[in-house]
Amino acid sequence: xxxxxxxxxxxxxxxxxxxxxxxxxxxxxxxxxxxxxxxxxxxxxxxxxxxxxxxxxxxxxxxxxxxxxxxxxxxxxxxxxxxxxxxxxxxxxxxxxxxxxxxxxxxxxxxxxxxxxxxxxxxxxxxxxxxxxxxxxxxxxxxxxxxxxxxxxxxxxxxxxxxxxxxxxxxxxxxxxxxxxxxxxxxxxxxxxxxxxxxxxxxxxxxxxxxxxxxxxxxxxxxxxxxxxxxxxxxxxxxxxxxxxxxxxxxxxxxxxxxxxxxxxxxxxxxxxxxxxxxxxxxxxxxxxxxxxxxxx
Numbered sequence: 663x664x665x666x667x668x669x670x671x672x673x674x675x676x677x678x679x680x681x682x683x684x685x686x687x688x689x690x691x692x693x694x695x696x697x698x699x700x701x702x703x704x705x706x707x708x709x710x711x712x713x714x715x716x717x718x719x720x721x722x723x724x725x726x727x728x729x730x731x732x733x734x735x736x737x738x739x740x741x742x743x744x745x746x747x748x749x750x751x752x753x754x755x756x757x758x759x760x761x762x763x764x765x766x767x768x769x770x771x772x773x774x775x776x777x778x779x780x781x782x783x784x785x786x787x788x789x790x791x792x793x794x795x796x797x798x799x800x801x802x803x804x805x806x807x808x809x810x811x812x813x814x815x816x817x818x819x820x821x822x823x824x825x826x827x828x829x830x831x832x833x834x835x836x837x838x839x840x841x842x843x844x845x846x847x848x849x850x851x852x853x854x855x856x857x858x859x860x861x862x863x864x865x866x867x868x869x870x871x872x873x874x875x876x877x878x879x880x881x882x883x884x885x886x887x888x889x890x891x892x893x894x895x896x897x898x899x900x901x902x903x904x905x906x907x908x909x910x911x912x913x914x915x916x917x918x919x920x921x922x923x924x925x926x927x928x929x930x931x932x933x934x935x936x937x938x939x940x941x942x943x944x945x946x947x948x949x950x951x952x953x954x955x956x957x958x959x
Contacts, residue, residue, distance in 0.1 A: 669734030757806030814877025850890025
């Protein structure tokens with residue numbers, strides 16, 4: 663199968679490219695620079711020069727492929743609303759190129775916020791787009807699917823971990839280094855889901871191979887890791903106190919990260935495992951972050 667992958671040089675996308683190649687698929691990887699194109703080639707894939715802004719190029723690449731995996735997203739949180747609009751336009755463009763075909767189209771989204779004390783499931787509806795939550799990846803995929811495209815969503819948890827991680831956990835480690843404490847909110851019992859990037863890549867590959875017919879998919883290995891346990895690993899590795907913050911204190915301590923640190927973001931992947939025959943193989947969240955890769959000398 664010839665698969666077009668956006669975000670092909672990114673943390674998740676590069677793992678998806680390698681996973682697809684290892685299974686015998688051909689891969690076209692979107693690259694916005696010469697360095698990116700060289701990296702895509704080093705994986706053994708064929709670079710497609712362009713960007714998420716180039717909707718005409720995205721349409722052409724999607725039309726030339728047998729399947730599309732969209733992992734690309736600009737995670738510059740200072741321009742989050744603008745980047746969400748860009749993401750939706752990219753999804754719309756690629757999806758329109760697939761109307762009237764039977765090509766699978768996988769779109770990446772984040773897990774919806776779970777209710778307190780409950781795990782999110784694949785049957786949970788997508789969060790509606792709003793000023794508070796402008797990301798429209800999942801609504802855009804659903805709109806394309808309503809037009810007859812075989813589109814499905816892969817929901818990623820708040821921590822997709824592994825070597826090269828530059829997400830929430832490294833940010834928390836950096837904050838702990840700067841402030842001299844590793845903090846959690848309240849009793850720290852709020853849970854985060856997690857998955858190793860290589861396990862997540864296998865979800866994408868299996869979903870493509872099964873025609874994206876069973877989504878949405880939850881790429882979740884650890885369903886519910888208490889945030890306090892994450893803070894405890896960070897504090898122990900850095901040799902600093904692990905402390906609780908009240909809601910007001912957390913806002914001052916964590917800054918914009920405070921929007922997430924006290925949230926319950928646990929999720930189940932039971933249906934995904936059953937439909938794809940997927941089981942995680944890589945280290946879990948706590949074991950993985952308790953390593954030199956996250957705490958280099």
